[in-house]
Amino acid sequence: MTTRIRLCHLYPDQLNIYADRGNIAVLRSRAERRGYELELIGVGVGEALAPECDLIYLGGGQDREQALIAPDLAARADEISAALEQGAALLAVCGGYQLLGRGYRDRTGVEMPGAGVLPLETVAGEGRMIGDVSIECELDPGEMLTVVGFENHGGRTLLDPGAVPLGRVVHGFGNDGESGFEGCRLGKAIGTYLHGPLLPRNPWLADWLLGQALARSLGEPPELETLDDELEYQAHAVALGRARERGGKFR
Amino acid sequence: MRVPLVISTLVARAVGIVSRLSGKGGGTTLPGRVLNALDPGASARLARRLKQGSAVISATNGKTTSAAMTAAILASRFRLAGNPAGANLSSGVATALLHTRGADLGLFEVDEAALPRVAEALQPRALCLGNLFRDQLDRYGELELLAERWRGVVAGLAPDSTLIVNEDDPQLAQLARGREGVIRFGIEDARHGGPLPHAADARYCSACGVAYDYELAYVGHLGVYSCPGCGFSRSKPHIWAEAITIDGLTGSDFRLHLPDETLSVKLGLPGLYNVYNALAAAALSFALGANAEEIAGGLESTEAVFGRSERIEIGEKNLLLLLIKNPTGANEVVRTIVAGGTPKTLVIALNDRIADGQDVSWIWDVDFEPLLGGLERLIASGGRAAELALRFKYAGFPESQIEVVPAPAEALDRGLELTDAIGELVICPTYTAMLELQGVLAERGHADRYWQRAARAREESGLPRKPARKPK
Numbered sequence: 001m002t003t004r005i006r007l008c009h010l011y012p013d014q015l016n017i018y019a020d021r022g023n024i025a026v027l028r029s030r031a032e033r034r035g036y037e038l039e040l041i042g043v044g045v046g047e048a049l050a051p052e053c054d055l056i057y058l059g060g061g062q063d064r065e066q067a068l069i070a071p072d073l074a075a076r077a078d079e080i081s082a083a084l085e086q087g088a089a090l091l092a093v094c095g096g097y098q099l100l101g102r103g104y105r106d107r108t109g110v111e112m113p114g115a116g117v118l119p120l121e122t123v124a125g126e127g128r129m130i131g132d133v134s135i136e137c138e139l140d141p142g143e144m145l146t147v148v149g150f151e152n153h154g155g156r157t158l159l160d161p162g163a164v165p166l167g168r169v170v171h172g173f174g175n176d177g178e179s180g181f182e183g184c185r186l187g188k189a190i191g192t193y194l195h196g197p198l199l200p201r202n203p204w205l206a207d208w209l210l211g212q213a214l215a216r217s218l219g220e221p222p223e224l225e226t227l228d229d230e231l232e233y234q235a236h237a238v239a240l241g242r243a244r245e246r247g248g249k250f251r
Numbered sequence: 252m253r254v255p256l257v258i259s260t261l262v263a264r265a266v267g268i269v270s271r272l273s274g275k276g277g278g279t280t281l282p283g284r285v286l287n288a289l290d291p292g293a294s295a296r297l298a299r300r301l302k303q304g305s306a307v308i309s310a311t312n313g314k315t316t317s318a319a320m321t322a323a324i325l326a327s328r329f330r331l332a333g334n335p336a337g338a339n340l341s342s343g344v345a346t347a348l349l350h351t352r353g354a355d356l357g358l359f360e361v362d363e364a365a366l367p368r369v370a371e372a373l374q375p376r377a378l379c380l381g382n383l384f385r386d387q388l389d390r391y392g393e394l395e396l397l398a399e400r401w402r403g404v405v406a407g408l409a410p411d412s413t414l415i416v417n418e419d420d421p422q423l424a425q426l427a428r429g430r431e432g433v434i435r436f437g438i439e440d441a442r443h444g445g446p447l448p449h450a451a452d453a454r455y456c457s458a459c460g461v462a463y464d465y466e467l468a469y470v471g472h473l474g475v476y477s478c479p480g481c482g483f484s485r486s487k488p489h490i491w492a493e494a495i496t497i498d499g500l501t502g503s504d505f506r507l508h509l510p511d512e513t514l515s516v517k518l519g520l521p522g523l524y525n526v527y528n529a530l531a532a533a534a535l536s537f538a539l540g541a542n543a544e545e546i547a548g549g550l551e552s553t554e555a556v557f558g559r560s561e562r563i564e565i566g567e568k569n570l571l572l573l574l575i576k577n578p579t580g581a582n583e584v585v586r587t588i589v590a591g592g593t594p595k596t597l598v599i600a601l602n603d604r605i606a607d608g609q610d611v612s613w614i615w616d617v618d619f620e621p622l623l624g625g626l627e628r629l630i631a632s633g634g635r636a637a638e639l640a641l642r643f644k645y646a647g648f649p650e651s652q653i654e655v656v657p658a659p660a661e662a663l664d665r666g667l668e669l670t671d672a673i674g675e676l677v678i679c680p681t682y683t684a685m686l687e688l689q690g691v692l693a694e695r696g697h698a699d700r701y702w703q704r705a706a707r708a709r710e711e712s713g714l715p716r717k718p719a720r721k722p723k
Contacts, residue, residue, distance in 0.1 A: 013454070013462075017385075019615030021449070025645040062393040064455060131609070150610045196612050200641045231644055234637035234655065242603070 004037045005213050007055045011069045012042040015096055020059030022197035023093070026206050027055070034225050036214065045072040049079055055089050055213040056080065058096025060195060066095045067112065073099050074113040081117055087216035089209055090189035093198060097183070097191035098122045098155055118184050118191050119160040125176075128154045133172030133194055134243035135182040139208050146170075147202045148239040149194025157193075159184055166192050171247035188212040201235040203227070256296055259289040264349055279338035283345030294341070294372040297348040298357060303329060305357035305373040306539060309366045309401075310381025310417075312580040313528040314339065316520065317381060318360035319556045320532035324541050324549025329356040337557055340365045344373070356539070363397055370404045378408060379415040379535040380423045381527065384471055384579040385452045385616075386608070394452055398422045405430065413538040417531065418488045419473040421463060422453050425483065436534040437488035438469050440495045440505075443523055447472065450578035450616045458483055470524050471579035490534045492516075492526050500560075500571065500591030500677075507533060507546070514547050520560050522587035524580070558685040560587075562675075563698050568667060569675040570692075574685050575599070576607070578616040584679055585621055593625030594677050598666040600632035600659050600684035601639045607681040611635045614642050628669060629653045632662035633684045659684050660691045 009024060024040065031038040041050045045068075049056070061069070080100075084090060092100050101120040104112045114121075130152045137145055147167060156176035159165060165175070166183025174182035175193070183192035190209070192198065199206040211221030263286035267278035286293050298305055308318050315337045322331055332354035334347040339362045347359065361369045363383065370378065380401065385394050405414060405426050416423040418435035427433045444467025447454070451472040455462050461480025468474035477484030495505040503526055504517040518529055532553075533546050541549075555561035558572040573588070575581040588594070603609050623646060631640040636657045644650050656662040659680065670676040680688055692698040 016449075016616075019612035022612070022615030022642070022645065025615075029645050062395060064395055064460065068455065068460065150612065152610065196610065197615055200615075200645060201638065228650070231637055231640050231650065231653075231655070235635075235641050238635060238637055242609075246609070 002035060002037050003214060003217060004039055005031050005054045005210065006039045006041065006050060006052060007057060007213075008041050008043050008049050008053045009057045010043050010073070010096070011045070011058070011061070013044060014065040014069045015059040015061040017060045017062055017065075017095075019195065019197040020057070020093065023059075023091070023199045023206075024057065026197075026199040026203070027210065030203065030206050030227065031210055033227060034210075036210070045069055049076075049083055052217075053083050053088050054216045055091070055209060056083060057090075058092040058100065060094030060096060066099065070099055070112050070114070073115050077115045077117060080115060084117070084187065084189055088188070089212035089216075091198075091209055092118075092189075092191040093195050094153065094193055097193060098153075098157060100191055101157065101184075104155060118186055118189065119163040120157055120184055120191075122155040122157045124154055125156040128152060129173035129177055129248075131172060131249060132239060132243040132245075132247040133174065133182065134170045134240050134247065135167035135172070135174065135194070136170055137167030137185075139185075139205070145204055146236075146240065147194060147198075147205055148196075148236055148243055149192070149198050149202070150196040151193040152195075153193050157184075166190055169248075171243040173248050177248070188215075196239065201232060201239050203229050203232045254289045256290065256293055259286055259293055260297070260349055262289060263346075267346065267349070279334070279336045279346055280340065280342040281346070282349055283338075283342035283347075286345045286349065287342060294345045294348055295374075297345075297351065298373045301332065301351060301355060301357045303356040304376040305359060306377040306379070306535060307359050307361050307366075307370060307373060307375040308379045308381065308531065308535065309361045309363050310531070311363055311384040311386050311577065313381055313524060313531070314360040315556050316525065316553075316559050317379070317528040317531040317535075318358060320529055320550055320553045321535050322358055323553045324532060324536040324545050325356070325358065325539060326549070327545060328541060329539075330354045331356055331358050333358040334360060335556070341368050341372075344369050364400075367400050367404050371407065374409060375412060376409075377413045377415060377535055377538045378404070379531050380426070381417055381531045382420050382471075382473060383422050383453075384577055385450070385613075386577040394422075395457075398426070398457065402426055415531070415534045415538055417473065417527065418485055419469060419475070419527075420453070421472070421476050421483070421485070422457055424485060425457050428483075434490065434534050434538055435486060435488040436490040436530040437485070438473075438495070438523075438526065438530070439488070439491045439493045441467055443495055443497075444469050444474060447474070448582060449618060450582060452579075456480055456483060470527060470583055473527065490530060490537060492530055495523070495526055497521070497523060497587075497590055500587060509533070509537060509543055509546070512543050514543050516547055516550050518550060519553065520555055521591065522560070522583055524583040524587075525560070558680065558689065563692060565667065565697050567673045568670055570663075570667075570697075571675055571677045572685065572688065573677065573679045574682065575617075575679045576682055578613050581614075581617040581679070585617070585619060588677060589621045589625075593622055594675070595625070595627040596630065596666055596669040596676065597622065597626055597628070598630040598632055598662050598676065598678040599639055600662060600678065600680040600688070601635045602633045602681050602684040602687075603635050604683045607683050611638050614639060617642075619643065620646055623648050627652060630662045630666050631655050632657060632659050633681065659687045663688060663691060
């Protein structure tokens with residue numbers, strides 16, 4: 001029997017601005033080419049996460065769309081935490097990343113509550129952080145990976161003391177342009193500002209997520225067959241070059 | 252101390268001459284930048300010299316084509332000044348204002364983010380807003396923000412100026428509500444409508460935040476909508492197109508309803524999106540006094556501009572350039588290509604300079620999938636060629652049928668090599684890739700430089716040609 005990966009995509013109608021379907025296409029293709037079935041379930045406002053969920057995905061949205069789903073997401077703290085405890089992996093990008101923290105405080109001091117699943121909060125800053133980014137991260141001990149993407153955020157995300165970032169910024173702004181941190185990592189949950197979309201040009205990160213998702217039902221991440229990633233490497237190299245040339249500059 | 256207008260314009264013009272002589276460019280923006288720097292108020296004062304005032308077109312997609320159509324319609328009625336080379340930022344408009352001698356009406360296409368500043372300087376007598384799509388988020392920020400700035404522009408219009416809006420775009424329809432002196436245009440032909448596509452932008456009512464009910468969508472989020480929250484809905488337009496027949500990659504014909512009469516129009520530009528461009532031009536020209544005959548004649552005589560469904564002959568073969576720059580525009584290009592019969596070979600050139608958008612994630616929001624049926628070879632080109640190749644790979648297109656050829660000139664050669672003896676090669680470049688290709692084509696003698704063609708366009712649009720110097 002094929003092992004199935006159940007992927008819950010939260011708010012696909014509202015949070016889809018930074019080519020989130022690219023991330024999902026990559027997860028699906030890389031799972032299927034290894035003989036795993038990927039079951040995609042869209043979860044809208046007021047709908048419950050599917051049981052036995054292996055992977056949760058949250059994308060980014062424009063301010064209006066984010067405001068529309070924020071109250072629903074804030075009320076899901078227990079549901080998402082329970083899924084993570086039961087072994088689900090998670091990827092949240094941009095707006096979804098911010099809203100998994102405790103909240104977003106805009107420049108007038110008004111707070112949009114978040115789910116509080118990730119140990120962080122975000123405050124609006126002056127000027128948007130826009131550009132190419134490269135970071136180094138250690139998803140498995142001793143294995144340094146480079147991840148490249150594009151960031152575009154007005155919020156400054158501050159990790160709680162002791163919280164673990166996804167990686168260290170090499171080029172670009174990252175969470176707040178100062179700490180040198182990018183994203184947040186909590187066990188098998190990842191939040192990041194990097195889009196572009198994130199996964200096509202960072203296939204190792206896609207595979208790590210698939211491995212973690214499969215570990216929920218298989219007990220541990222299986223060995224995933226190597227794929228021909230020639231185009232992915234090319235796209236990665238070009239994006240890395242861009243981050244070097246023009247990342248992390250206010251315009 | 253303020254620099255006298257005569258001095259600042261003289262210096263700015265001289266900069267343009269030097270720029271052209273040095274071969275660096277066509278001098279379509281630099282003189283204006285110099286002018287703006289020397290005297291920020293110069294544009295406004297130069298604009299006031301135009302006896303018939305100014306008309307402005309802004310939109311995310313189609314502004315260059317709509318402006319060319321409008322110019323063709325108005326050519327017999329006005330002596331026009333404008334920016335047909337597509338230099339549509341404040342600097343481009345200022346440059347155009349340096350060359351208004353002999354003109355009586357200014358006709359400008361204006362970048363959507365530059366509109367507030369330009370509208371303030373020009374105080375247009377007619378403002379045409381064509382559409383607002385999600386474009387380059389890294390440059391413009393979010394759509395809402397842009398719509399908000401446009402709201403300010405509309406509020407700042409003189410009470411006697413005319414606002415022309417695409418009623419099929421709910422954001423623009425909202426902007427026009429409650430204002431006197433509005434002309435609405437739209438499409439009334441349900442056969443060309445469909446469900447709201449993935450890349451649709453304005454899904455939620457800008458007044459109350461509830462999701463619109465879409466009866467049908469024509470292009471992106473342009474369509475027939477109503478808000479179940481506050482009751483806001485599409486009104487019957489004053490000027491509309493119906494009985495539309497799309498003729499593949501060649502053109503279309505439709506019935507154009509003006510407030511008092513109806514006429515048949517045969518358009519030489521393909522796709523439903525060009526019907527919208529024609530409607531924008533017809534409505535704007537109508538507001539400026541054009542009659543039905545002028546409108547039909549102008550629309551029918553308009554040829555493609557600068558890579559917007561432009562055909563260029565290369566020996567026995569033909570090149571068709573279809574500019575792509577954002578999800579909605581690219582979706583319409585895909586739809587048009589498929590309607591014309593998907594070619595076996597396609598070149599797509601993706602650059603990521605500032606004018607293209609440095610963030611290339613938008614290609615993942617384009618529905619390229621309808622091309623996969625007939626396409627045999629994709630030549631992925633431009634600075635982000637590999638990224639584009641990945642987009643097709645993850646859409647299920649076999650990697651063995653993708654060639655990554657980053658240099659547009661080489662991609663052009665490879666594409667032509669794969670094109671049948673008397674066939675047509677379709678190339679879809681982003682903006683700066685299009686400029687690169689235009690450069691290559693000019694170098695090889697297949698087409699003129701874009702500013703030479705702009706100068707010609709300016710002459711054709713009614714601005715008197717400088718008297719030729721008499722031979723001694």
